[in-house]
Amino acid sequence: SQTIHQWPATLVQPVGSPLSLECTVEGTSNPNLYWYRQAAGRGLQLLFYSVGIGQISSEVPQNLSASRPQDRQFILSSKKLLLSDSGFYLCAWSRQGQTSPLHFGNGTRLTVT
Amino acid sequence: GQQVMQIPQYQHVQEGEDFTTYCNSSTTLSNIQWYKQRPGGHPVFLIQLVKSGEVKKQKRLTFQFGEAKKNSSLHITATQTTDVGTYFCAGNFGNEKLTFGTGTRLTIIP
Numbered sequence: 001s002q003t004i005h006q007w008p009a010t011l012v013q014p015v016g017s018p019l020s021l022e023c024t025v026e027g028t029s030n031p032n033l034y035w036y037r038q039a040a041g042r043g044l045q046l047l048f049y050s051v052g053i054g055q056i057s058s059e060v061p062q063n064l065s066a067s068r069p070q071d072r073q074f075i076l077s078s079k080k081l082l083l084s085d086s087g088f089y090l091c092a093w094s095r096q097g098q099t100s101p102l103h104f105g106n107g108t109r110l111t112v113t
Numbered sequence: 114g115q116q117v118m119q120i121p122q123y124q125h126v127q128e129g130e131d132f133t134t135y136c137n138s139s140t141t142l143s144n145i146q147w148y149k150q151r152p153g154g155h156p157v158f159l160i161q162l163v164k165s166g167e168v169k170k171q172k173r174l175t176f177q178f179g180e181a182k183k184n185s186s187l188h189i190t191a192t193q194t195t196d197v198g199t200y201f202c203a204g205n206f207g208n209e210k211l212t213f214g215t216g217t218r219l220t221i222i223p
Binding site for chain 2: 032034036041042043044045046049051057059090096097099101102103104105106107
């Protein structure tokens with residue numbers, strides 16, 4: 001069966017510090033990978049998605065970046081965090097194709113202070 | 114841009130009452146998916162609708178996809194405390210990504 005791992009679960013970082021969130025998927029190959037952000041009590045905003053190694057599509061201009069160094073690894077980074085980067089970050093995977101459902105990780109709750 | 118609007122934002126119901134949330138898109142969707150997020154948790158896939166006018170049921174939950182494939186609804190009959198959470202629709206416009214609605218947060222009054 002497929003599993004998705006996302007860490008850390010919670011993170012408190014000062015403004016201006018770097019960020020690295022990692023997500024890995026097991027039990028499947030060549031998945032689509034996604035990073036979403038959810039502000040408190042709000043909907044899900046798609047940040048990045050990837051259909052293959054080294055292929056990253058950015059949805060929202062911001063100070064975040066994403067990389068996919070391996071088939072089942074997706075990393076979200078920032079060089080300098082802003083207060084507005086606080087939120088609940090969710091990694092998800094799906095099979096290739098438009099009709100495949102998303103499977104989310106448990107999320108990382110980031111607080112920038 | 115391609116957006117999916119969802120109403121209402123909040124819904125408080127007495128246990129046993131029915132609940133409905135609605136999604137609308139300005140452009141035709143390839144398919145629509147529904148997710149449930151429990152408080153403090155992550156979204157979990159419930160169902161996917163693909164065909165025009167499609168209706169699917171999961172126990173007390175009924176999902177509909179409009180004839181024009183621009184709107185969808187989720188109806189819960191006789192709500193229970195386990196139904197608490199935020200329900201999201203997510204539309205696909207013919208590519209590899211989903212656009213989520215703003216969600217409807219359901220609270221149950223025992």
